[in-house]
Amino acid sequence: MGSCSSTPLEPPHRAPHSPPPRFSHELESASLVNSPDKDSYIASPPAEVPDPEESLESIQVIVRIRPSSQQLSVTIKPPSSIMITPPVRPPSLSPATTKDQAIDYNNFDRVVDDSCNNEEFFNVTLSKVLHRCLSGENVTVMAYGQTGSGKTHTMIGYQEDPGLLSRGISKLFDLLAEKPDVTATITLTVLEIYGEEVHDLLAANSTEPIRLVEQNGTTTPVGVMECAVTSKIAANDAVTTAIAKRTVAATQMNDSSSRSHVIVNFKIVTTTHPAANSTAPPTTKIANLAFVDLAGSERIGKTGTKHNTQTGKEGVQINMGLLSLSKVIKAFNESPNHIPYRDSKLTRVLKQSFGGNAVTLFVSNVTLQPSNYSETLSTLRYSSMASNVVNKVVKNEDEVTKLHRQFAELKILSKRMAKDLQQLSPRRLKHVKKEELKALLSEQQGKKRDSSKSPPRSKSPRVRKNNMPMSPRGTPRSTKNRIDPKKSPKKPTTPLEELDMNAVKVDLQTLNKMNEMNDALDTKSMFSM
Numbered sequence: 001m002g003s004c005s006s007t008p009l010e011p012p013h014r015a016p017h018s019p020p021p022r023f024s025h026e027l028e029s030a031s032l033v034n035s036p037d038k039d040s041y042i043a044s045p046p047a048e049v050p051d052p053e054e055s056l057e058s059i060q061v062i063v064r065i066r067p068s069s070q071q072l073s074v075t076i077k078p079p080s081s082i083m084i085t086p087p088v089r090p091p092s093l094s095p096a097t098t099k100d101q102a103i104d105y106n107n108f109d110r111v112v113d114d115s116c117n118n119e120e121f122f123n124v125t126l127s128k129v130l131h132r133c134l135s136g137e138n139v140t141v142m143a144y145g146q147t148g149s150g151k152t153h154t155m156i157g158y159q160e161d162p163g164l165l166s167r168g169i170s171k172l173f174d175l176l177a178e179k180p181d182v183t184a185t186i187t188l189t190v191l192e193i194y195g196e197e198v199h200d201l202l203a204a205n206s207t208e209p210i211r212l213v214e215q216n217g218t219t220t221p222v223g224v225m226e227c228a229v230t231s232k233i234a235a236n237d238a239v240t241t242a243i244a245k246r247t248v249a250a251t252q253m254n255d256s257s258s259r260s261h262v263i264v265n266f267k268i269v270t271t272t273h274p275a276a277n278s279t280a281p282p283t284t285k286i287a288n289l290a291f292v293d294l295a296g297s298e299r300i301g302k303t304g305t306k307h308n309t310q311t312g313k314e315g316v317q318i319n320m321g322l323l324s325l326s327k328v329i330k331a332f333n334e335s336p337n338h339i340p341y342r343d344s345k346l347t348r349v350l351k352q353s354f355g356g357n358a359v360t361l362f363v364s365n366v367t368l369q370p371s372n373y374s375e376t377l378s379t380l381r382y383s384s385m386a387s388n389v390v391n392k393v394v395k396n397e398d399e400v401t402k403l404h405r406q407f408a409e410l411k412i413l414s415k416r417m418a419k420d421l422q423q424l425s426p427r428r429l430k431h432v433k434k435e436e437l438k439a440l441l442s443e444q445q446g447k448k449r450d451s452s453k454s455p456p457r458s459k460s461p462r463v464r465k466n467n468m469p470m471s472p473r474g475t476p477r478s479t480k481n482r483i484d485p486k487k488s489p490k491k492p493t494t495p496l497e498e499l500d501m502n503a504v505k506v507d508l509q510t511l512n513k514m515n516e517m518n519d520a521l522d523t524k525s526m527f528s529m
C-alpha cells in the first residue's frame with residue numbers, strides 16, 4: 001500500500017464551453033456484437049476557434065448486455081446499434097399500441113453482447129484511451145444502469161476476470177514503464193456518495209461526511225485523503241481496501257447491491273525530460289483518471305424492500321441521485337444554457353465528465369430479462385442522450401510548462417508580426433504613430449540581439465539599487481516600456497484602414513503579452529531555484 005496524506009484535491013483544469021461538432025471516434029469498429037456562486041452552472045457562450053491544445057469530443061457510450069436466462073428479442077447491428085422488441089403482450093390484454101413496437105437506437109459508439117468477458121471488454125474500451133492520461137487528458141469511465149445489470153461486474157469484476165479498474169491500473173503502469181524519459185507521481189482518492197453525503201473511503205473514519213467546495217468552476221472535496229501509489233500492486237491494494245468499506249446490501253434483484261456511488265480517482269502527474277543534448281525545458285502534464293461505479297436505479301416493489309426500511313430508504317436516495325444525473329443529461333439535449341449540476345452531490349462531483357474537461361466513457365449496462373424491459377428502455381434512452389453531450393478535452397499542463405509553451409508560440413507570432421509590419425505600405429503606415437512603430441521595431445531588434453548574445457541567466461535575480469527586481473534585459477520591471485494599444489493613432493476613415501488598425505493593435509497586444517510572460521517566466525524560475 002502507498003503512503004497517504006490528507007490534503008485537499010487540486011481541482012482539475014477546466015475549459016470554457018465551445019460549439020459541439022461530432023467527435024472523432026476513438027473506439028474501433030466492433031467485432032463483438034460555472035460560476036461557483038450561482039445555483040446552477042450556466043454555460044458560457046461558444047468560442048469561435050478552439051485552442052490547439054483542446055479537442056471537442058462527445059461522450060462515448062458503450063452498451064454492455066449482461067447474460068440472463070430469459071431474453072428479450074434484440075437485433076444488434078455492429079458496431080453501434082441495437083433494436084429492442086418489447087415482450088409479447090398476451091392477446092387477452094388491451095390492443096397493441098406504439099409501445100409494442102421495436103425501438104431502434106443507433107447512436108451508440110459500441111454495443112457489446114453478453115458473450116464478452118471483462119478482458120475483451122477492457123480491450124475494446126478503456127484500453128484504447130488510457131494512453132491519453134499520459135498527455136495530460138482527463139479520462140473518466142463510468143458504469144450506469146439499473147440494479148443488477150452488471151455495473152460492479154464491469155468495474156470491479158472478480159479475481160479470475162478483473163474489471164476495468166484493476167486492468168486500467170495495470171495498463172497505466174505498463175504504459176509508464178514503456179517511457180524511460182517520463183517520470184510520474186500518481187495519487188489516489190476514493191469517494192463514496194451515500195444519499196447526499198460524501199465519504200472518504202481512504203480515511204480512517206470513512207463515515208464522516210466531507211464537504212464539497214466550488215473552485216474555479218470545478219467541485220473539490222475538502223480535506224480528502226490522497227494516497228501516493230508507486231506500483232500496480234500498491235494501487236490495487238489501496239483501492240481494494242477502500243472499496244471494501246462501501247455500503248452494500250442484499251435485495252431481491254442483487255445479492256450484493258451497491259447502496260452508494262463510488263468514484264476512484266488517480267491523479268497522474270507526468271514529467272517528460274528532454275534528451276541530454278536538448279535545451280528544451282521538461283514538460284509536466286496533469287491528468288485525472290476516474291472510475292465511477294454508480295449505484296443502480298431500482299423499483300422498490302421489485303427489489304423486495306419496503307419504504308421504511310434502511311434498504312428502501314437507500315433505494316429512494318439512489319433514485320434521486322440518478323434522477324439528477326438524468327436531468328443533467330437531458331438538459332444537454334433540451335436546454336443546454338442551463339445545466340442543473342447543483343441539484344445533487346453526484347452531479348456536482350461528475351461535472352467535469354459531463355460537458356467538462358474529460359474523455360468520458362459511459363458504460364450503459366442493460367439486461368434483456370423481459371421483466372426488466374421498461375428499465376432497459378429507460379437506460380438506453382438516457383444513454384442515447386448522453387452520447388450527445390460534448391466535452392472539451394484539454395491537455396492539462398502545469399503552470400511553468402504552459403508559460404514556456406505560450407512563450408514559444410508568441411515568439412513565432414511576433415516574428416510574423418515584424419515581417420508584416422515591414423511590408424506595410426506608406427499609406428497604411430501613416431495611420432500608425434511613429435513612436436509606436438519605433439518602439440515596436442526596437443523591441444524586435446532588442447529581442448533578436450538578446451537571443452543571440454545574452455549569456456545564460458544567472459541563478460540569483462539581479463537587483464536594482466533600490467532592491468527592486470530587474471527584468472532579464474536589465475530594465476526595471478514596470479509597465480513603462482509597454483506599448484499602450486489604447487493610445488491609438490488617428491481615427492481610421494475607411495473600413496480597410498480600420499482593419500489595418502485592428503491588426504496593428506492586436507500585434508501590439510501580442511508584444512505586450514510576450515513581455516508579461518517573459519517576466520512571469522523569470523519570476524517562476526527565480527522561485528524554482
Ligand SMILES: Nc1ncnc2c1ncn2[C@@H]1O[C@H](COP(=O)(O)OP(=O)(O)OP(=O)(O)O)[C@@H](O)[C@H]1O
Pocket residue numbers: 065066067114116145146147148149150151152153154254256257258259294295296297365
Ligand atoms: N457480463 C456478465 N457476465 C457474467 N455475470 C454477470 C455479468 N454482469 C453481471 N453479472 C452478474 O450479475 C450479478 C449482478 O451484477 P452486479 O452486481 O455487477 O450488478 P450492479 O449493476 O452493480 O447492481 P447494483 O446496482 O445493485 O449494485 C452479479 O452476480 C454478477 O456477477
